[in-house]
Amino acid sequence: MNIVEIENLNAGYGTGQVLFDVSLEIEEGEVVSLLGRNGAGKSTMMRCVAGAKPPHIQSGTVRVNGEDITDLATHKRTSKGIGYVPEERRVWPGLTISENIRMAINNTSDPMSLDEVLSYFPRLQELEDKAARNLSGGEQQMLAIGRALASNPDVMLMDEPSEGLAPYIVRDVEQVIRQLNEEEGLTIFLVEQNVVMAMDVSDRHYFLDQGEIVDEMTPGKLQENPEIRQRYLSV
Template sequence: MTFFEIADLCAGYGTGQVLFDVSLDIERGEVVSLLGRNGAGKSTTMRCVAGAKPPYVQDGAIRLDGDDVTDLKTYERINRGIGYVPEERRVWPGLTISENIRMAINNADDPLSMDEVMGYFPRLRELGDKAARNLSGGEQQMLAIGRALASNPEIMLMDEPSEGLAPFIVRDVENIITTLNEEEGLTIFLVEQNVVMAMDVSDRHYFIDQGSIVDEMTPNELRASPDLRKKYLSV
């Protein structure tokens, strides 16, 4: 049985359709990235999996470990095992680091402890009870990942985790993804504009163009395919 599956997903905003029969699968323990140009449908796909509204699913199914989660509310998906790191982080700015994480812990059925979460983020532990609004972009990204991790997910969705970060901070994010995957076995579904980062952390890539999946390949195949990178990624 496939661990995670999107099957023939059609979705959009209002009366406009953005996704057209999107299908992909992820095995337990994989890191899989969804790549494409801006506006291709990457974040719309991610928001559909997370249960964020809008967009609205028009047809198709999203399954986790055999269970259809397509119609579940966002909090129900979290408790079913779907963690979500949204684009632009979206931490609660007026709350402290620990309060942000505590909110996630308190709203999960089987959460990690505060100490377990902080064990992955020594920098956040050093900052103590600093308000989220006063954190750097990289620190906010760590907090967003920690907040999602607190619910003890089976699969982690990450939407543009390197966006707006300095290269040395991007490396920190890469290391966290690799640690969570290799040491904890966490399955990760990644949307990322930074193709080099995506190749470094992923087992496989799917490519989306104009709302449809158009190709699938390994990082080594992508590195050897400059024509495809130019066609679908502008790099």
């Protein structure tokens, strides 16, 4: 069963078009990554699914759990099963860890409990009364994931979760992604520049180049195709 379906999506900013007839599908329980060079349109794609503004969807359809959400307001998409971890985390800096998570809980009809969320993040459990502004980058990233998880989503959208993190923290993020997918069966749609991490956690990859989907393959096939990595990923 497809939990996310994107069909012939065209989107951009103002009069400029960034995405061109993008179509993709994500099955329930999959981890799917969207790969490409900087400027390919990956974050624009993620924001279109999350409903974050901008960009502007010019045409095409976004469906989650079979329901057309293309024109649905951003704040209403959580109730349709979408959890969103935005680029640069965007936690509420003046609130504590527990307050950040409770904000998400209080705005969701069927949330996880605070204890359930924190059970995935032992470090955050130790610091739950600490203001988000005083956390490390890795701790803020875990908080951003936890805040999205609190809504008990069907699909988690993650935009560059390893960006700016030390390698040992990236391993922690990997572990959380694996745990959520393997133990909870959570479907995850991932935009990631760290190709090694993406290959480690994903079932499939889509490749975006100049706003168009140009290929799709498994991590094993990507590993066997250095010319693809060079052409679309510069690695």
